[in-house]
Amino acid sequence: MLKEYFKDGAILFAPEVAGWSEAVDEVTAPLLKAGSITEGYVEAIKKSIASPGGTYIDLGGQVAMAHARPETGVNATSLSVLHVAKPFLLADDENHPITTMFCLAAKDANTHIELMQALATLLTDADKLKALGEATGAEDLRKILL
Amino acid sequence: MKILTACSTGLGSSFMTQLNIDKALKQLGVEGVETDHTDIASVTPASADTVFVGRDLAEAAQGKNPDVVVLDSLIDMNEITKKVTAALERHGVEVPNK
Numbered sequence: 001m002l003k004e005y006f007k008d009g010a011i012l013f014a015p016e017v018a019g020w021s022e023a024v025d026e027v028t029a030p031l032l033k034a035g036s037i038t039e040g041y042v043e044a045i046k047k048s049i050a051s052p053g054g055t056y057i058d059l060g061g062q063v064a065m066a067h068a069r070p071e072t073g074v075n076a077t078s079l080s081v082l083h084v085a086k087p088f089l090l091a092d093d094e095n096h097p098i099t100t101m102f103c104l105a106a107k108d109a110n111t112h113i114e115l116m117q118a119l120a121t122l123l124t125d126a127d128k129l130k131a132l133g134e135a136t137g138a139e140d141l142r143k144i145l146l
Numbered sequence: 147m148k149i150l151t152a153c154s155t156g157l158g159s160s161f162m163t164q165l166n167i168d169k170a171l172k173q174l175g176v177e178g179v180e181t182d183h184t185d186i187a188s189v190t191p192a193s194a195d196t197v198f199v200g201r202d203l204a205e206a207a208q209g210k211n212p213d214v215v216v217l218d219s220l221i222d223m224n225e226i227t228k229k230v231t232a233a234l235e236r237h238g239v240e241v242p243n244k
Contacts, residue, residue, distance in 0.1 A: 048154065056153050056202040059162065060219025067158040104158050112157075120165040123221040 001118035002079065003146045007034040010080035011145060013138040017082075020090050020098070021046060024066055027082040027103040034078070037105045041073030045103070055096045061129050062097055064090055065119075067104040074105045077112050079119075081145065083135050100132055147237050148180040149230070150194035150211075153203065156185030163198055163220045170227040175242035176234060186210070196233045213237075 010030040017023045024045055031037045045068045048054050057064050080103045090096035102119070106112040122128055128144055135141050149167055153160035160183035167181055182194070189197055189210040197211040204216040213236070215229050234241050 051154075053154065053202045053206055056159055056200045058200070058202070059159065059221045061221055063221065065158050065162065067155060069155050070157070106157055108157075112161075116161050117165055120162050120169070120221075123162075124166055124169065124223050129221070 002115070002122065005077065005079040005115050005118075006145070007031060007036060007078050007080060009033075010078070011138055011141050012080070012082040013135065013141060014082065014084050016084055016086035017088050020049060020088055020092065023082060023084070023088055023098070023101050024049070024103075027066060027080050027101050030080050031078055031103060031105055034076075036074070036076040036078040037103075038073030038075070041068055041105065044068035044072035049091050055091050055093050058090055058096045058098065059123065061123070062087060062099040062133060063102070063123060063129070064096075064098045064100070065102045065104050067106065070106055070108050074107055076105070077107045077115060078105045079103065079115060081141065083132065083141055085136070147178075147196075147234070147239050148182070148194040149196050149198065149233065150189065151181070151183045151198045152186040152189050152207065153183075153200065154186060156183060156188070159200055159220055160184065163200070163217065163226075166221065166223065166226050167198065167230055170223065170230045173227065173243065174231060174234070176239060179234070179239065195237050198229070198233075 087097035151160040151163040164183040
């Protein structure tokens with residue numbers, strides 16, 4: 001179900017990142033390369049995270065869903081994900097350690113319902129969430145996500 | 147009854163929460179409750195009977211609606227089911243599969 005939304009090379013693993021901003025750069029890179037989003041979208045995500053309350057993209061379970069408004073630069077509805085072995089702090093906030101960051105690019109507020117449904121099903125599955133947290137490479141991630 | 151979820155953009159976290167609340171309602175055997183998602187700026191007292199937000203928007207949501215529910219996690223079905231059940235009961239909706 002999620003398979004059709006992940007662009008080539010959009011499932012990424014890294015031992016660690018320097019911080020949340022680098023995590024955003026890494027997770028958005030495959031979507032930028034595919035032309036699904038523009039630089040404006042990446043900047044909008046960073047601005048949103050740094051704003052008051054910007055940590056609302058922390059879904060729980062060390063999973064964050066980076067996204068911004070479609071008009072800031074989404075060309076095609078798509079998805080990418082970065083998993084890091086060592087947690088980074090969203091907005092440098094100790095209350096928000098993250099190991100898995102999805103980047104959601106949605107063309108508008110409603111057409112991505114199938115994508116969101118598939119993602120919601122995955123993330124509310126406690127076993128899959130646990131497996132996601134314990135992934136040690138991109139191959140592990142592909143097995144869980146696809 | 148109408149349950150609304152809200153986040154800053156009104157299309158990511160709030161949409162995910164709405165879908166998870168829909169799932170909880172189904173498991174609880176509750177029918178006829180309307181759900182929707184929106185951006186926090188457009189929430190009014192008339193928008194819904196109950197508004198669910200994530201913990202980071204608790205402050206921003208205060209006073210926008212008489213019944214604001216704050217979630218610690220947007221993907222923890224135990225927490226969501228518990229808080230949805232409480233909201234339904236507050237508004238006099240019967241919960242068959244409690």
